[in-house]
Amino acid sequence: MAIERTFSMIKPDATRRNLTGAITKMLEEGGLRVVASKRVWMSRREAEGFYAVHKERPFFGELVESMSAGPTIVQVLEGENAISRNRELMGATNPAQAAEGTIRKAHALSIGENSVHGSDAPETAKEEIAYWFSETEIVG
Numbered sequence: 001m002a003i004e005r006t007f008s009m010i011k012p013d014a015t016r017r018n019l020t021g022a023i024t025k026m027l028e029e030g031g032l033r034v035v036a037s038k039r040v041w042m043s044r045r046e047a048e049g050f051y052a053v054h055k056e057r058p059f060f061g062e063l064v065e066s067m068s069a070g071p072t073i074v075q076v077l078e079g080e081n082a083i084s085r086n087r088e089l090m091g092a093t094n095p096a097q098a099a100e101g102t103i104r105k106a107h108a109l110s111i112g113e114n115s116v117h118g119s120d121a122p123e124t125a126k127e128e129i130a131y132w133f134s135e136t137e138i139v140g
């Protein structure tokens with residue numbers, strides 16, 4: 001088993017509903033450890049940069065709008081197979097398809113307001129962690 005790090009965000013729809021603790025608890029109970037965490041209200045420019053991979057997609061404008069509409073919690077999570085484990089705990093992008101017991105099943109409102117983000121591969125985890133954190137902010 002590999003100990004990995006992944007990047008996670010608690011999105012504005014969830015911070016607005018005071019779900020930071022409830023979601024973090026699900027991540028911790030799922031076997032992941034928070035090794036860095038901060039609350040940021042990202043600018044449109046930061047959201048565009050973070051989601052640049054989706055810039056040609058029809059939902060890009062809506063995505064940037066919703067991600068900059070309120071505070072977000074950005075986190076680095078550590079644990080065994082943290083990248084895939086976090087994706088399992090999150091559940092499907094569309095909450096209507098998310099499995100019972102997942103964060104999105106419990107808390108997401110819609111595809112656009114789906115409460116959490118998690119990196120999808122080792123390379124993106126590395127890039128996304130570096131986008132929001134310096135090395136000294138991560139304490140394992």
Ligand code: RTP
Nearest residue numbers: 059063092093111112113114116117118119120
């Ligand atoms: P995420 O990147 O946020 O962890 O979610 P994901 O991998 O499950 O989904 P992805 O395909 O990477 O899409 C990124 C985010 O864009 C929003 N989205 N909206 N309106 C739509 O059809 C649509 N499709 C995607 C979602 O908020 C998704 O999390």
Ligand code: MG
Nearest residue numbers: 117118119120
């Ligand atoms: Mg994604």
